[in-house]
Amino acid sequence: MTTGMLRTKRIRSRMAWVPKRRAVHHVLFALALLVVWQLFSGVVGPLFLPPVDAIAAAFFDLVVTGQLPRALGQSLVLLVVGLLAATAIGFFFGILIGRSRIAHWTLSPYFSALFVTPTVALVPLVLIWFGFGFTGRCLVVVLAAVVPILLSVSSALRDDPGELVEVAKSFGLRGELALLRHVRLRAADGKAQAAHDDRHGRAVVGMAVAETYLRLGGIGGLIRSYGSLFQTDYVFAAILPLSFLGIGLTALVGRVERRFQGWQS
């Protein structure tokens, strides 16, 4: 306890000057990396490691010709629709599994199996069974993203907020559904958010996998087609936005999570 307090105090007193120095460090390190990259690409050749300026030019070209915005748009639609579906399905089965032992014993083995099976391995199956229209691609995103959502909802619901339920009951709230909506889900909210960053990572992976497997549109398709032409500068230029998409989503979720935590306390 005391060590913790001491620690926060120490961190706080450092806060004033640490961020500035750290930012300078980061900028210098990034510049050094870029210089090393540029020199190294001169040694090994532009196919092996395209020079920084070629990547920048390729990025500019992809943006100006509209290829990147269009692909990113397609990918984002797929990601959002897939995530919404996965959230709905994950909450439904998560509530079921978290609240009913029978559902837990009959249903959760399938979801555990789905969790440890790489989504890529399921893509050919989805292709054969559902085709590779928007439905099939959405299904891949759902398969990738649904289990972490489900697990966080069900495990959060399993820790019964007993006192809160008692209070709500004494105020006349009746019925499992009403309790679920007003008490259990809200009490679980903070915990349910906790696994979200993993889930968004997985959704982005599902999206990329779905698009890459058949070179069908989106940013995954874009990368695959430039990759097969061995235009590594364009490959790099198209991968970077995808990395930022993953990081951005996680940061966004982190912010939402912090808000919910504030709400909870």
Add this chain to the structure above:
Amino acid sequence: MTETSNGTSARRNRLLPLRAVLRPQVVLPLASLAAFLSAWEAVGRSVNPLLFAPPSRVVGAFIDLLRSGELLTATATTLNVLITGYALAILVGVPLGVVMAQARTFGALVNPYFYGIFATPRVVVVPLIIVWFGVGYTGRLFLVFLWTMIAISTTTADGVRNARPDLVEVARSYGVSQTQLVRHVLLPGAVPFVVSGLRIGAERAVVGVVIGEMFLQLTGLGGIIVVNASQFQTAHMLVGVVTIAVIGTVLIGALDLLERRFSSWKTTSN
């Protein structure tokens, strides 16, 4: 009299294991599995047995692939890359994690890049890996190694950073050297974190192997999936999928148990 009482106790003894088996957590999953498989069998047969591959056909394909030796060769290929890449990732990841935590500036500088690589889906990096390592063993190994190594090194660094300051202070006051501090205080304290890193890394490793086998070089279990999918041999393809799922379940399940055992350490050390 004695005979009847003996008879009932013997019957009770015989019933005891039966009762243990009849517990709902055993019966319900089995019943659900039976219902699932028979529904799949019925639907698959009536719609299109070739495309929807009912379980009976999958079993047939399993025997088929086992007899031809294809399944064993493929599993060996997959496990070879999986285990080698995973072991390399541990060998590099744990020391690197310690360094990242000890040299704080270095850790802070490297962290965002590791994070960016970790957040990038591996399927889209495949074209670069083809250029860098070719489509052979090395490329597949790299797909397993890098992402698993990042998972292990970042969690190890977290663990070392979270070392109890009082223990570090005591050790310092006894004048221990840096290597002694790492060996006897920092690493043991980081064990629960390392174990969760091993679990996350294992998940990544299994995915990495399959990506390598499906997109880089058609071999191993991933190769079985792609090749049979292109010939619409759904049953054979499913044998590959199920084998991968079994490997994943065994590996990740074991590490999950290990992580749960060590997670109590985590709460006490905080």
